[in-house]
Amino acid sequence: MTPTLEDRYLHKKLREQLVEELKGKGIVDQAVLNAIGKTPRHYFLDMAFDKIAYEDRAFPIEANQTISQPYTVAFQTQLLQINKGDKVLEIGTGSMYQTAILAALGAHVYTIERQQALVDKTNQFKLLTENQYENIFFFYGDGFLGLPTLAPFDKIIITAAAPNVPEKLWEQLKVNGIMVIPVNETETTQRMFRLTKTSNGMAKKETFEEFSFVPMLSGKGDK
Numbered sequence: 001m002t003p004t005l006e007d008r009y010l011h012k013k014l015r016e017q018l019v020e021e022l023k024g025k026g027i028v029d030q031a032v033l034n035a036i037g038k039t040p041r042h043y044f045l046d047m048a049f050d051k052i053a054y055e056d057r058a059f060p061i062e063a064n065q066t067i068s069q070p071y072t073v074a075f076q077t078q079l080l081q082i083n084k085g086d087k088v089l090e091i092g093t094g095s096m097y098q099t100a101i102l103a104a105l106g107a108h109v110y111t112i113e114r115q116q117a118l119v120d121k122t123n124q125f126k127l128l129t130e131n132q133y134e135n136i137f138f139f140y141g142d143g144f145l146g147l148p149t150l151a152p153f154d155k156i157i158i159t160a161a162a163p164n165v166p167e168k169l170w171e172q173l174k175v176n177g178i179m180v181i182p183v184n185e186t187e188t189t190q191r192m193f194r195l196t197k198t199s200n201g202m203a204k205k206e207t208f209e210e211f212s213f214v215p216m217l218s219g220k221g222d223k
């Protein structure tokens with residue numbers, strides 16, 4: 001099934017409610033809330049999810065992956081402190097919803113996905129929306145490697161459960177740049193880190209709450 005590209009009054013109302021819910025859960029960055037308020041999440045889900053797309057929940061997408069919960073998307077985006085024109089590397093395109101939120105904030109987003117089916121789908125979606133998302137660039141590959149030829153990046157966001165901070169990604173971050181990454185803490189949960197690169201290449205590390213992501217896997221493929 002394909003997503004419905006009709007943004008109706010009901011969707012807008014449900015989005016307003018979602019924004020209020022996220023405020024209640026502690027999201028304070030108004031620019032992030034505005035981006036959530038104007039991005040039709042139901043576009044990134046199958047039609048079967050049309051009515052429930054604005055519940056604050058993760059849902060299954062193709063290739064046994066998930067679209068992140070809106071709270072998680074808002075939380076990670078808020079930590080990234082996006083400025084218009086930021087060059088952002090995202091690992092784990094998935095449904096492209098997080099990607100679209102970054103783009104709505106004026107970032108230039110370079111996003112990598114290891115599942116070919118998801119890359120194809122997001123490319124088609126970009127065409128369907130008549131280049132509304134011209135500041136998004138999709139890559140099929142292994143996110144552990146990043147995009148060395150396009151580095152350095154102002155910001156890097158990882159949207160899958162990372163075993164550690166991948167060294168190659170750290171190298172591709174600018175000095176004063178920010179990386180937001182959920183790192184495995186137990187078998188099922190990750191601790192959200194915000195790492196800021198200092199002038200000597202070290203990290204200023206801040207830790208936040210626990211989340212639960214699908215795993216970050218190496219290589220390309222359908223596993």
Ligand code: SAH
Pocket residue numbers: 065066067068069091092093094095096097098099112113114115118141142143144159160214215216217218219
């Ligand atoms: N931001 C997405 C989250 C999708 S779930 C959304 O909200 O829809 C995480 C995604 O990371 C999955 O699609 C998974 O295939 C992808 N992924 C896992 N390991 C990866 C890797 N090494 N490189 C690129 N993508 C990866």
